[in-house]
Amino acid sequence: NAGVTQTPKFQVLKTGQSMTLQCAQDMNHEYMSWYRQDPGMGLRLIHYSVGAGITDQGEVPNGYNVSRSTTEDFPLRLLSAAPSQTSVYFCASRERRDTGELFFGEGSRLTVL
């Protein structure tokens, strides 16, 4: 199993541009989520999904969209990038929708100029 795969690893955007961070897992996990990690802020939950067709907002959802058309994929879309979205983004999944350990991808480092 590859686990949780994120692409791209690095991206530089200009303010106002849009992009999609890809996340795929091959463990048939029900739950998938996106976090952002900023210095001194720990990890903050952006959006999550408990199954195909079901998504919900986390702590910091503004400026981000998600969809879950398949069990495997959970892309994160930035509609109009802002410098405040400069961060490291992590996708994480877990087997059950209610509890258990999270499996993390390697992260996507995004810089918005």
Add this chain to the structure above:
Amino acid sequence: SQQGEEDPQALSIQEGENATMNCSYKTSINNLQWYRQNSGRGLVHLILIRSNEREKHSGRLRVTLDTSKKSSSLLITASRAADTASYFCATVERETSGSRLTFGEGTQLTVNP
């Protein structure tokens, strides 16, 4: 808002010594988890302890949980240079569908050879 707060923020020890990191949280929890993050990598799950458990072991790791004080500690015994990483605690308030893990800001551990 951050549920868990790790203490200390940074810890530097010599190889062979024990390392203790503490985590305090604010609300009642169902379980508490510890994760490790090597520089530039994703988080890796170390151990999960439930609210009705007081102590748990895994290899050189020992985790304690005191729900009356809303605190947990992670002890790494006989540390190695390879243990150098950031360590995060994360709490789950209720095991419901989509239950969230709320992360602290982490403790940076440096083990000097």
